[in-house]
Amino acid sequence: MNVSDSNYSPYILFDREKWANLRFNTPLTLTEKEIEELRGLNEKLSIEEVSEVYLPLTRLLNLYIIASQQLHNVTDTFFGEKTRKVPYIIGIAGSVAVGKSTTARIIQALLSRWPNHPKVDLVTTDGFLHPNAVLEERGLLGRKGFPESYNIKELINFLSRIKSGEANVTAPIYSHLYYDIIPNHYIEINQPDIVIVEGINVLQTPRNEDENLPSVYVSDFFDLSIYVDAEVTDISRWYVERFKLLRKTAFRNPVSYFNKYANLTEEEAEEIAAGIWSNINQRNLEQNIKPTINRADIILKKGANHTVSSIKLKKM
Template structure:
């Protein structure tokens, strides 16, 4: 652990220092499984999983076990069982930074620990307003900004999960249609862990004031037991976004059902210009204004280098 940041609220680890915290935890993942978990244009390797994500899964396993011990202590104190509720992990970060891949890998690793085998993954994309509402409100070019989400519905979902409801549903988003699927839901049935992944899950928003009084507000992160921010330099994320756009142009966009089918026939130069335009107008602005300012609210920060590999880890002090 580096000592130069002893006055920081975080403990800082180099990749090598973090790797040593694996503590002989076995790797329960094969190359074939990893291929299915990788995001578009990401080159994450089993070595990366072993050195970064296995130590992280071990840390989270210890935290979840502590939470389970607290549940048993409360049960003993009350003299009867209370509702056991899921441990919730939030994962935040920019578009194209790799947070979805991080979420999928952690879901797989955590589900292979014997004391919490049931792990669900929910993306906040499902809580975006449908396109028809975004169009009515003039928000289609601000999709992914805080105001494009049905925050009340997301908060109610998290409230129900943390209340121990036996069954909770979340809306489903299609990246192909670029819209909410009206007749589909994801059903959550009291898992051991719920991972919530999204752009703005660590945002607090502005305080509401009525008659000169501040009104207490509830935030998405209030329901998190642990939170992770996937970080990288903006120039690297922008490059990854453009590279991903060009891959999608050759693959998913060629599907006539794709919302972005109109981009399928662009030349390589036109595709790059279009992607950079979208980044400058939407994703870059959202990163700077809404996402990056929430980084220091996370319990743990994964710091990526230009090659998508994790270079360092910051863990908030208790």
């Protein structure tokens, strides 16, 4: 733990070795095969990474969740009534290509093995993007992922219903293959113990000109939030590497929205990916995503090799 700046920073900083020691006796409940299945396309997720970073993290989350459940019971006792079970909501934010989806899947898998909260659901905010037809009509297709490309009202309504303990709440499904919302297809959230909400926009706040938006933020519904961070140069490289891998795999599907990129040469793919990154994703990161980092309760900082090198935990 680094306490040299403890009087000035709202966070306690842990290097990886100190953080790993906080695992104590928490057992590893995932097999190597399961970890491999959770890994992102161009990420290096090892058993060591899960053991040293994510086991201590989920041990801490488990303690937070138990405390929240106890507080809920105490509140029920105070009012003399039994209220509906309310899920613990965890938000996970970060740039495109930083690996937040993998982080969300690992946390989901590990938390679901704890006995006191076995039902853990994962929702991505991609499902709350406006359909491509709407984005085209508004001239926003080239700004997909920017705050204005999301149906924030629908996302807030969804989270409000979840946090009220409502049963059978649905959310739209987004297809990365078609690069669009799938009409009339939904995922159903039915009173889980925990909901993980993952997306680049989950810690953003409405701008002053967003007069039609509700006076609440998406993050108002979170019990805890995590930001996955890395240097911009590293994220850019990961994005380009992932694009080139997709060119050889998913893009080759004839129905893929990005099939037009499947036959690019290595040099052409790198040039186009770098252009998309700098013109769209990096701008969104710098203007809208990165400024929200200090709203997170936990910051996972990745090094150039895609593994977590340090952890910041907000002081209580």
